[in-house]
Amino acid sequence: MANGTGGSKDPILVVGGGIGGLAAALRLSRSGHDVVVLEKAAQFVEIGAGLQLAPNATRVLTSLGLMDKIREVGVFPNRLRLKTALTDENLSYLDLGEGFIQRYGAPYVVMHRNDLLTILLQGCQEQPSIELLPGKEIREVENQPDGVIAVCADGTSYRGKALIGADGLWSTVRKKFSDDAPVNSGYVSYRGTVPTDRATAHAPLDEVVAWIGPNLHYVQYPLRSGNLYNQVAVFKSDQYLKGMEDWGNSEELEEKLSVTCEHIRTAMPLLGRDHRWPMYDREPIDKWTIGNITLLGDAAHPMLQYLAQGACQAIEDAEAIGMAFDREPKNVTEALAMYERARTIRTARVQRNARLWGDMWHIDGAGRLMRDELFKTRDPDDHSHIEWLYGKRDLLEVRP
Amino acid sequence: MANGTGGSKDPILVVGGGIGGLAAALRLSRSGHDVVVLEKAAQFVEIGAGLQLAPNATRVLTSLGLMDKIREVGVFPNRLRLKTALTDENLSYLDLGEGFIQRYGAPYVVMHRNDLLTILLQGCQEQPSIELLPGKEIREVENQPDGVIAVCADGTSYRGKALIGADGLWSTVRKKFSDDAPVNSGYVSYRGTVPTDRATAHAPLDEVVAWIGPNLHYVQYPLRSGNLYNQVAVFKSDQYLKGMEDWGNSEELEEKLSVTCEHIRTAMPLLGRDHRWPMYDREPIDKWTIGNITLLGDAAHPMLQYLAQGACQAIEDAEAIGMAFDREPKNVTEALAMYERARTIRTARVQRNARLWGDMWHIDGAGRLMRDELFKTRDPDDHSHIEWLYGKRDLLEVRP
Numbered sequence: 020m021a022n023g024t025g026g027s028k029d030p031i032l033v034v035g036g037g038i039g040g041l042a043a044a045l046r047l048s049r050s051g052h053d054v055v056v057l058e059k060a061a062q063f064v065e066i067g068a069g070l071q072l073a074p075n076a077t078r079v080l081t082s083l084g085l086m087d088k089i090r091e092v093g094v095f096p097n098r099l100r101l102k103t104a105l106t107d108e109n110l111s112y113l114d115l116g117e118g119f120i121q122r123y124g125a126p127y128v129v130m131h132r133n134d135l136l137t138i139l140l141q142g143c144q145e146q147p148s149i150e151l152l153p154g155k156e157i158r159e160v161e162n163q164p165d166g167v168i169a170v171c172a173d174g175t176s177y178r179g180k181a182l183i184g185a186d187g188l189w190s191t192v193r194k195k196f197s198d199d200a201p202v203n204s205g206y207v208s209y210r211g212t213v214p215t216d217r218a219t220a221h222a223p224l225d226e227v228v229a230w231i232g233p234n235l236h237y238v239q240y241p242l243r244s245g246n247l248y249n250q251v252a253v254f255k256s257d258q259y260l261k262g263m264e265d266w267g268n269s270e271e272l273e274e275k276l277s278v279t280c281e282h283i284r285t286a287m288p289l290l291g292r293d294h295r296w297p298m299y300d301r302e303p304i305d306k307w308t309i310g311n312i313t314l315l316g317d318a319a320h321p322m323l324q325y326l327a328q329g330a331c332q333a334i335e336d337a338e339a340i341g342m343a344f345d346r347e348p349k350n351v352t353e354a355l356a357m358y359e360r361a362r363t364i365r366t367a368r369v370q371r372n373a374r375l376w377g378d379m380w381h382i383d384g385a386g387r388l389m390r391d392e393l394f395k396t397r398d399p400d401d402h403s404h405i406e407w408l409y410g411k412r413d414l415l416e417v418r419p
Numbered sequence: 420m421a422n423g424t425g426g427s428k429d430p431i432l433v434v435g436g437g438i439g440g441l442a443a444a445l446r447l448s449r450s451g452h453d454v455v456v457l458e459k460a461a462q463f464v465e466i467g468a469g470l471q472l473a474p475n476a477t478r479v480l481t482s483l484g485l486m487d488k489i490r491e492v493g494v495f496p497n498r499l500r501l502k503t504a505l506t507d508e509n510l511s512y513l514d515l516g517e518g519f520i521q522r523y524g525a526p527y528v529v530m531h532r533n534d535l536l537t538i539l540l541q542g543c544q545e546q547p548s549i550e551l552l553p554g555k556e557i558r559e560v561e562n563q564p565d566g567v568i569a570v571c572a573d574g575t576s577y578r579g580k581a582l583i584g585a586d587g588l589w590s591t592v593r594k595k596f597s598d599d600a601p602v603n604s605g606y607v608s609y610r611g612t613v614p615t616d617r618a619t620a621h622a623p624l625d626e627v628v629a630w631i632g633p634n635l636h637y638v639q640y641p642l643r644s645g646n647l648y649n650q651v652a653v654f655k656s657d658q659y660l661k662g663m664e665d666w667g668n669s670e671e672l673e674e675k676l677s678v679t680c681e682h683i684r685t686a687m688p689l690l691g692r693d694h695r696w697p698m699y700d701r702e703p704i705d706k707w708t709i710g711n712i713t714l715l716g717d718a719a720h721p722m723l724q725y726l727a728q729g730a731c732q733a734i735e736d737a738e739a740i741g742m743a744f745d746r747e748p749k750n751v752t753e754a755l756a757m758y759e760r761a762r763t764i765r766t767a768r769v770q771r772n773a774r775l776w777g778d779m780w781h782i783d784g785a786g787r788l789m790r791d792e793l794f795k796t797r798d799p800d801d802h803s804h805i806e807w808l809y810g811k812r813d814l815l816e817v818r819p
Contacts, residue, residue, distance in 0.1 A: 375785055375788070378784055378785030378786075379785045379788075379789060382785055382786055382789075384778055384786075385775050385778030385779045385782055385786065386778075386782055386784075386785065386786025386789065386790070388775070388779075389779060389782075389786065389789050389790045389793050390786070390789045392793055393789050393792055393793040393796075396793075396796070
């Protein structure tokens with residue numbers, strides 16, 4: 020192959036300094052690689068509010084040595100709970116206690132997105148082998164006979180032995196692999212945090228609760244050692260379907276959520292209204308590596324958030340790409356191909372299941388009645404539906 | 420009340436000589452009433468094929484003394500079974516054996532529609548107090564100071580102390596109570612029987628099997644002591660939705676059912692194609708009695724066939740109206756009001772549940788996956804969802 024090993028002393032270029040990009044930088048530096056992170060923004064910062072980390076991600080974060088810091092700011096809930104949005108009835112729950120932690124080898128954690136980014140950033144800053152470069156917008160990336168080159172909008176360019184496009188949903192690097200576009204689900208989310216003692220209605224503080232209902236849902240859980248309280252409202256925008264420009268605005272939020280139970284209506288006044296997120300994903304692709312250039316995280320497999328796996332899969336990617344370089348230390352191209360083979364299969368399943376899970380949450384009519392009955396009669400100790408997602412696995416094994 | 424008792428020696432007029440009308444005539448004659456049955460057609464005959472009788476109906480037929488004759492021609496299946504139409508997988512079943520019969524006090528029977536009509540007709544013919552008049556199309560029915568009058572298209576008219584409109588889905592009598600129209604579900608059914616030994620694919624001969632799938636289903640069970648085999652195919656017609664004139668024709672049948680499992684595709688060639696039934700019901704109404712005129716069966720509460728309760732509810736009506744006359748022997752108007760109070764509530768629930776059950780059978784996507792899992796994990800001994808329908812009850816009690 021033209022690129023083969025690349026100049027083995029060249030760094031690995033990571034495009035994008037979000038959670039996935041920084042996790043990959045840290046993982047690769049642990050295996051002895053030099054890494055340059057090129058971030059478009061002037062600062063390394065995450066927007067958004069809460070973030071859920073399932074054991075498939077916290078196992079990786081543990082092995083990266085970050086769990087002590089996460090423990091300081093994260094919250095370890097005892098239960099994930101599903102309730103009905105219209106009537107506030109219990110549907111089902113998943114126990115996250117000792118048995119869960121034993122089974123999956125790591126805990127379930129919720130934390131502020133920016134707290135996780137800060138921990139990853141500090142980890143990277145402590146590594147002399149990682150160079151963090153903000154203000155670097157990518158114009159072009161290309162395979163070269165002896166590696167890769169990344170050209171930035173400011174005229175600078177960087178050489179590396181490999182390049183990882185971790186530049187998110189609207190990825191520039193992805194354009195090398197696919198001319199597909201993000202798929203707008205027609206759903207919009209509002210997210211925000213309030214000081215816990217000001218929350219007008221909160222669930223038990225040891226739970227992550229999702230109230231699910233026809234074309235909408237609401238999520239609450241504590242963050243930052245329990246001092247902040249996270250809220251998310253999501254609804255399907257009729258205005259979007261009608262092609263209206265200002266679809267999903269706060270008036271539509273009020274109207275759509277007005278049918279929900281008293282708990283949600285009481286909690287909503289303090290839900291952040293400043294910013295809203297239209298919810299996108301993409302169709303899975305089976306090819307995201309060319310030569311020594313590959314993708315990672317949302318750039319590779321953006322997904323709807325119904326499984327709360329967006330960050331988790333990016334963190335799995337980071338571990339997998341580190342493992343691939345470890346197994347193929349002398350052939351960058353083959354390492355990236357190995358990474359691609361395993362990850363495209365796995366993440367396509369997560370993308371598809373996230374959509375399906377959203378459909379299950381938002382279903383109405385006969386489907387809603389059957390869903391409610393199915394969930395209510397479910398054995399909380401039945402892990403058969405999450406084993407594939409949370410269970411321990413060889414991240415380079417080619418199976419969904 | 421104007422009509423009060425009516426002339427107590429006048430007969431009760433029953434408009435319509437189908438299953439409901441004849442069952443009512445027979446039941447009322449047992450309580451000492453004279454009955455005149457006015458049937459539009461030149462003969463008393465049922466079109467269609469198989470018919471399912473659940474214990475809520477067979478209890479009534481038992482008390483009418485008809486079970487010996489039904490036993491001669493009916494089939495007593497051991498199980499109702501649900502399977503997937505696309506993959507022929509078992510979903511769930513209901514055991515109809517000794518425990519079921521003990522619980523509900525009567526068996527589940529399947530038989531030819533016309534066999535049941537013949538048995539009812541013979542029963543009526545044996546009663547001197549029942550006059551059966553075919554070729555009597557109703558033009559007008561009216562309350563009079565001392566009873567009711569029915570005017571026929573042939574110029575004849577009949578007086579009675581009460582009139583029961585049992586004239587089916589397109590009821591003439593119903594127009595006195597409601598200007599509503601039948602609701603077209605967009606589904607069409609094909610039904611027919613074949614000699615069992617010629618059936619190209621049949622389920623076990625002691626079962627009623629429904630294969631359910633997205634926008635379609637298929638039903639098979641034996642009839643007439645097992646010598647005939649009944650088949651029903653039902654599908655949602657896209658051609659209907661598009662407003663095409665010849666919607667639901669046999670080409671569309673072939674196309675829609677072409678996605679089903681091998682069993683269905685093997686069975687279909689011998690499915691009758693001569694006649695098709697667009698499937699209608701109506702919205703429930705809460706008023707179907709004026710003075711001494713009331714409705715019964717499909718004229719009162721036409722329903723989709725997904726609970727197989729159309730004939731059963733008409734038979735319940737017959738028993739209930741007989742009981743009402745027994746309890747109010749001196750006041751026809753009050754007897755009919757009592758009948759209406761109890762039956763409108765009960766049959767509205769059955770109508771609504773029939774629609775819901777259809778939605779459950781025909782669902783696709785996430786709802787289908789959850790339905791399949793719900794049904795597969797269902798305890799076959801759990802009767803909580805059918806107790807309200809099959810369980811013993813006072814048919815004049817006002818509860819759903």
